[in-house]
Amino acid sequence: MKIMRPLIHPSIEDITVEGILHALSDPVRVAIYAQLAGAPCTNICSNFQQISDRSIPKSTLSQHFRALREAGLVRSERRGVEMHNTSRCMEIEQRFPGLLPAILKAHGIQSADQARATRRKQTTARKRAG
Amino acid sequence: MKIMRPLIHPSIEDITVEGILHALSDPVRVAIYAQLAGAPCTNICSNFQQISDRSIPKSTLSQHFRALREAGLVRSERRGVEMHNTSRCMEIEQRFPGLLPAILKAHGIQSADQARATRRKQTTARKRAG
DNA sequence: ACTATAGTTCGCAACTTATGAACTATAGAA
DNA sequence: TTCTATAGTTCATAAGTTGCGAACTATAGT
Structure with a gap:
């Protein structure tokens, strides 16, 4: 019987800008x-969670959490059978001030734009149909 | 004889946060x-240029410029036999205010830290030797 | 011990990236 | 105009990365 490898969390000095950008480029x-950073610092990773209107297989989700963890963005710990993930925003804010807020803000702007575009498309379709 | 495909520049609405982060995660x-954004908005891509203490093959460099261009970060135009690349920072600043400055600032912090670490290592080595 | 639930690991197919070799494009000289 | 040099692009391919189903580990509650 094989043992599971322990969770890897880089120390704050080992966190790189490239690593952060790569992790958040998906x-x-x-x-x-x-979601994690907004709500503010606690969330659970469960299987086939609805993320951005799409069902993600749990193996894929697990890999995504691993990517976030190993980039230093998230701290994960077991809470019984579940996983507890918290954003490491404070630490990163110290090392790279303003970086994460700027990315989250840009992400927010983009999501709003997309929502607006989708709404417009639906309205157009309804007009055409009606 | 084959013609070369024209340079692709996304329009500002088509630029995505993910695309920017991915392009800058290398x-x-x-x-x-x-370099482009700092010096401020003009530079030339030449073969085997010294970027961050490393000689990059020109085909690779060309692909890197393509990645930056198609992510919308850079505008490229032919100037005779050379290529003229300019940062699209103004446009992007309008769409995603603060994003690029934050990334560049973080990158600066990291470079400074690395330089400091390198210097310390050299000093230690000299002490050991002398 | 048995069952259910939550997440991880493995293996492989699909995709991406780096790079040398061959090519295109332009400028300037002969 | 043809020849040569320079700057960059494209192509082929080998190496690396990612996504996901199936099989597994880990924990809690019967």
Whole structure:
């Protein structure tokens, strides 16, 4: 019987800008991180969670959380059978002031724009139909 | 004889946060972009340029510039035999205010830290030797 | 011990990236 | 105009990365 490898959390000095940008350059991962950072610092990773209108397989979600963790964005700990993930925003804010807020803000702007575009498209479709 | 495909520049609405983060999640590309944005908005892409203490093959450099261009970070135009690349920072600042400055600032902090660490290592080595 | 639930690991197919070799594009000289 | 040099692009391919189903580990509550 094989043992599971322990969770890896880089120390704050080992966190890189490239690592952060790469981790957040995936739409699913920014969405997860935005939720985590917004609500504010506690969330649970469950299987086939609805992230950005899409059902994600649990193995994929698990990999995404690993990516966030190993980039230093998130701290994960077991709470019984579940996983407890918290944003490491305070630490990162100290090392790279303003970086995460700027990314989250930009992400917010983009989501709002997309929502607006979708709404417009639906309205147009309804006009055409009616 | 084949013709070369024209340079692609996304329009400002088509630029995504994910695209920007992905483009800048590569150490060579942030280094290039930081130079471009810092000096301020003009630079030339030449073969085997020294970027961050490393000689990059020209085909690779060309792909990196393409990545920056197609993410919307850079505008490229031919100037005779050379390429003229300018940062699209103004446009992006309008769409995602504060995003690029925050990334460049974080990149600066990290570079400074790395330089400091390197210097310390050298000093230690000299002490050991002398 | 048995069952249910939550998440991880493995293996592989699909995708991406780096790079040398061959090519295109332009400028300037002969 | 043809020749040569320079700057950059494209192509092929090898190496690396990612997404996901199936099988597994870990924990809690019977």
